[in-house]
Amino acid sequence: MSPTQTGRPSYRIASIPADGIGPEVIEAGVEVLKKLASSLNTFDLTFENFDWSSDYYKKHGRYLPDDALTTLKKFDAILFGAVGAPDVPDHISLWGLRLAICQPLQQYANVRPTKVFRGTQSPLRNCNSGELDWVIIRENSEGEYAGHGGISHAGQPWECATEVSIFTRHSVERIMRFAFQIAADRPRKLLTVVTKSNAQRNGMVLWDKIAAEIAEEFPDVTVDKMLVDAMTTRMVLKPETLDTIVATNLHADILSDLAAALAGSIGIAPTSNLDPTRKNPSMFEPIHGSAFDITGMGIANPVATFWTATEMLLWLGEREAGNLLLDIVETVCENGIVTKDLGGTANTKEVTAAVCAEIEKRLPAKKV
């Protein structure tokens, strides 16, 4: 962040729309962010677009140029769309672009809030707005996605592959401390530690042990422990008993998609890939992927990107703007202007226009 001549903060955002519906939702997100910034007139946002994507990979044989990380480090935040193309294997695209940014930039805390928006419906019969309001904290630097393993006897009938999960005390301690702090800052002060230490008797036992140690630093936080399989049933049957949830890279990846669906649609859920030390820029993205089945149709739900934009503003310290944007998006949903995945008929541009119109309505005096 650097102050402008007017003395107000100015943030440089790197935008990487990438693949599928990524460009459609990022375009919507940038439009809304620009509208909000110019209407509030209390901070400046500038965007620089990077064409790193599966098309870039097919042209250059790699997803990122050599100086990509050095370039990204000059920005205050990164706004990311989605990566994945039908003609590139998913492990190439994920490791080539998204993980190639998250891991070296030490964005070790992946934060995934979920709630039922006003005016939308959970598929759960008895779950209303306010009864499902969670934050899932996902360990984002190692665990099952540490990339440790290999293939031996390739092509032989006895071909063998290993995928080794890595749990280091350093990384488990830092994600636990982060999760406990998030829980402590929320009204219910309740943290559920997800594990699978009955079957995975090494890494997951260390995970539980460190959770118990860090719990002593946070006496105000109530902690409970759930096996990941039982956690899925609790999320469906007793959503109101959960608040903040911490889980490994793989477990939280799966649970957060379930959470998004339980809240109404994967099209509303945001993700923050945070470097809590703030040495590196953090990266913000909707949870969903490239959505090949609806790419180019103009019907992608942009709400996940708007909520992502909210999380980015909050992380940058623009609390008023972040909270206002989320409230505006909920109001638009409440007014019934929603895409097909939420049971509506609006398209991406109509939802975006409705959010911009609501910004104008709320901030008429400050309009530029």
Ligand SMILES: NC(=O)c1ccc[n+]([C@@H]2O[C@H](COP(=O)([O-])OP(=O)(O)OC[C@H]3O[C@@H](n4cnc5c(N)ncnc54)[C@H](O)[C@@H]3O)[C@@H](O)[C@H]2O)c1
């Ligand atoms: N962070 C990422 O970049 C990321 C995350 C997940 C998947 N992917 C990649 O995306 C590709 C497709 O993966 P997938 O099909 O498993 O998951 P997906 O999230 O792309 O799609 C799952 C389903 O949800 C729907 N959907 C997703 N976002 C939506 C939105 N904003 N509005 C309305 N409907 C929406 C899709 O139409 C599809 O039916 C794969 O290449 C995968 O690797 C990338």
